[in-house]
Amino acid sequence: MFCPVCGEKLALFVHNQEGLVPFCKHCEEFRFPQYNTAVSMVVLNREKDKILLAKHKGQDDFILFAGYVKKGETAEKTVTREFREETRLNVVKYKYMSSRYHEPRNVLMLNFMVIAENGEIVLDKSELDEAVWFDFDGALQAVRKDSIAEAFLKNAIAELKSVK
16 A cells, blocks of 8 residues: 555554554555445336346446446435436435445445336446346346345345335
8 A cells, every 4th residue: 555645655553543544654644545435226116026237338247237426426316327327217216225345446335225217228338238127036146146236136135025
């Protein structure tokens, strides 16, 4: 890890009740880790019996809809904006579910369960190749295995089944 201000290699030092925190000896400042924030969406139809999964451009696996939170934007605004941009459909309702840190991309993923309006899906072909409605079992079979998307999907399905 290196200081984002001066580029100096960071050392770990104890910081109050925070534990070990990266410290820049040159700047004499603690440098708390920074990461991107994104939303992930388990998209349901109004009847809550189908899940919409997507294939990103050039990818083989189905994943959840997702997008980065822009500076100054709330996670909730990102959910409605991203889904609309990618499908031309509106979000009718959403509920925050849970979060996970995804180290390979240095991003905190905030997962939402989303109910989409009925209508024709018009994909943003610059980002997505395909979107398909699946029943719960089909979605679990189609989603990328051992992924954060799979974990979020399993969590959402478990909650949906417990409510019925």
